[in-house]
Amino acid sequence: MKRLKLLLPLLLAFALSGCWDKLELEEQAYTVVLGVDKGEGDLIQATFQISNPQVGSSDTGSAENEPPSDTITISAPDILSAKELANSVITRKISFSHLRTMIVSEEFAKSKFFLRIISSSMRDPEMRREVNLIVSKEKASEFIDRNKxxxxxxxxxxxxxxxxxxxxxxxxxYSTLNRYFTRLTEDSVFLAIYATTERTPAAPRKNEDSYKAGQIPQKNGDPVQLMGSAIFKEGKMIGTLTGEETRYVLLLRRKSLAHSFISTFPDPYDERYQVTLRMIKVGNTDISVRVRNHGTTIHVKVPLKLQLLSIPSFTDYALDTKKQEVLKKTIQSILARDSKRLVEKMQQDVKGDPFLWNLSARTQFISRETFETFNWANRFPQADVRIDFDLTLESFGKQLNPPVPQKGDESD
Known part of the structure; x- marks a missing residue:
C-alpha cells in the first residue's frame, strides 16, 4: 500500500501531462523589432518586424529566395490588441519571446499616451523589461523600412x-524598459538611445562627438545613425542631448558601464591640431552631497587615465614633463567647463537630474519619507555644483619620440 501511494502521484503526473499547447518552430512568427507610432485619435500604429528563422541559418538552402524578415503595421488602441489583430493577417502565431528592440517615434514619445501604452504592454508575459528602447526622429515604421x-x-x-x-x-x-520604469519619479531623468535614418546636413566639426543622430557627415553605408540621447522626464520625452553631452552624463554618474572611449582635444601648443586620447575611467566617481536648509552643495570628482594616441602637431609630450602638465591642465579645464555647462543646462532647462546624484543625496536622510519631503526635484535646480577631474597621463603611444617634421612639411 505504501508503494502504491508513492506511485500514484507519478502515474497521475504522466496521465495529466501532455503537449496540447505546444507550437512547432515553423508555427510561430518571432517579432524581433517592435515599432510604435502615434496614430489617428487615440490609436497607435504598431509595426512588427518578424524574423525568418531559415535565413541566415544552416537551413538557408530551403529559403534561398525568401527575405530575412517581414514587416507589418497595424492600427489599434494598444500594443497587445495590435498583436492580436496582426494574428488575423500573419499565418503564424506572433510571439514576443525573442523581442529585444523597441523603436518609438519622437512624436509618440512626446505625447501624453506614451507612458500609458508602454506600461499597459508589460502585462504580456512575453514583454521583457530587458527590451532596448530606441527613439527615432522619424516614424518608427519608416525607420524600420529604411534600415537595410x-x-x-x-x-x-x-x-x-x-x-x-x-x-x-x-x-x-544604455537604455532598457526596466531603466525607463525605474526612473519615472520626479527625482530622476531617463536617457534613451536617439537614432534616425534621415540626414540633417551639418558642417564637419573638430569634436567628433558633438553631433546628434542624422548630423554625422556620412557617405554611403547603412542609413541608420545612433548618436546622442533622448531626455525623458516623468515618463515623457522633453528634449535631446548630443553624443558629447551623453558622454559627460555617463562620466558624472557614480558608476559608468561605458568606462573607456576615445576623444580629441585642442593641442595647447598648436591649436590648428587636435590630440587624440583614450579616456579610461578608473573606479567610481566620487559624489559628495551636502544637504542644508539654506542650500544644497554637490562636489563631483571623476578619476580618469589618459592614453595619448595621436599627436599631429609633433609636440614632444613623451619626454617633456612640463608640456605634459600643460596638456593635462588644458584637458582638465575643457572637461570642467563643458561638464559645468551641461549641469547648468539640466538645472535651468530640463530641471531634472540625469546623473543619479539623488541616490547619493538619499544617504543624508534617515527615512524615505524625509527624503521625499526634502523634494530633490525642486532642490537640484538650485544646487551649487563643483566638478573636478583627476587626470593621469599613463602612456604616449607605441613610439616614445614623435617624428621631427622636415623642412617644407608645414607648407604641404
Missing part, C-alpha cells in the same frame, strides 16, 4: 551589435 544593413542578414543581430557600441563610444546611453 549590408553586413547583417538577420535584423535582431544588427540591433544587438549596434546597441553594444555604446560600451565602446559612450555616445549613446
Amino acid at each position: 544593413p549590408n553586413l547583417e542578414t538577420r535584423p535582431h543581430k544588427y540591433f544587438a551589435f549596434m546597441q553594444e557600441r555604446w560600451r565602446d563610444t559612450g555616445n549613446v546611453p
Whole structure:
C-alpha cells in the first residue's frame, strides 16, 4: 500500500501531462523589432518586424529566395490588441519571446499616451523589461523600412551589435524598459538611445562627438545613425542631448558601464591640431552631497587615465614633463567647463537630474519619507555644483619620440 501511494502521484503526473499547447518552430512568427507610432485619435500604429528563422541559418538552402524578415503595421488602441489583430493577417502565431528592440517615434514619445501604452504592454508575459528602447526622429515604421544593413542578414543581430557600441563610444546611453520604469519619479531623468535614418546636413566639426543622430557627415553605408540621447522626464520625452553631452552624463554618474572611449582635444601648443586620447575611467566617481536648509552643495570628482594616441602637431609630450602638465591642465579645464555647462543646462532647462546624484543625496536622510519631503526635484535646480577631474597621463603611444617634421612639411 505504501508503494502504491508513492506511485500514484507519478502515474497521475504522466496521465495529466501532455503537449496540447505546444507550437512547432515553423508555427510561430518571432517579432524581433517592435515599432510604435502615434496614430489617428487615440490609436497607435504598431509595426512588427518578424524574423525568418531559415535565413541566415544552416537551413538557408530551403529559403534561398525568401527575405530575412517581414514587416507589418497595424492600427489599434494598444500594443497587445495590435498583436492580436496582426494574428488575423500573419499565418503564424506572433510571439514576443525573442523581442529585444523597441523603436518609438519622437512624436509618440512626446505625447501624453506614451507612458500609458508602454506600461499597459508589460502585462504580456512575453514583454521583457530587458527590451532596448530606441527613439527615432522619424516614424518608427519608416525607420524600420529604411534600415537595410549590408553586413547583417538577420535584423535582431544588427540591433544587438549596434546597441553594444555604446560600451565602446559612450555616445549613446544604455537604455532598457526596466531603466525607463525605474526612473519615472520626479527625482530622476531617463536617457534613451536617439537614432534616425534621415540626414540633417551639418558642417564637419573638430569634436567628433558633438553631433546628434542624422548630423554625422556620412557617405554611403547603412542609413541608420545612433548618436546622442533622448531626455525623458516623468515618463515623457522633453528634449535631446548630443553624443558629447551623453558622454559627460555617463562620466558624472557614480558608476559608468561605458568606462573607456576615445576623444580629441585642442593641442595647447598648436591649436590648428587636435590630440587624440583614450579616456579610461578608473573606479567610481566620487559624489559628495551636502544637504542644508539654506542650500544644497554637490562636489563631483571623476578619476580618469589618459592614453595619448595621436599627436599631429609633433609636440614632444613623451619626454617633456612640463608640456605634459600643460596638456593635462588644458584637458582638465575643457572637461570642467563643458561638464559645468551641461549641469547648468539640466538645472535651468530640463530641471531634472540625469546623473543619479539623488541616490547619493538619499544617504543624508534617515527615512524615505524625509527624503521625499526634502523634494530633490525642486532642490537640484538650485544646487551649487563643483566638478573636478583627476587626470593621469599613463602612456604616449607605441613610439616614445614623435617624428621631427622636415623642412617644407608645414607648407604641404
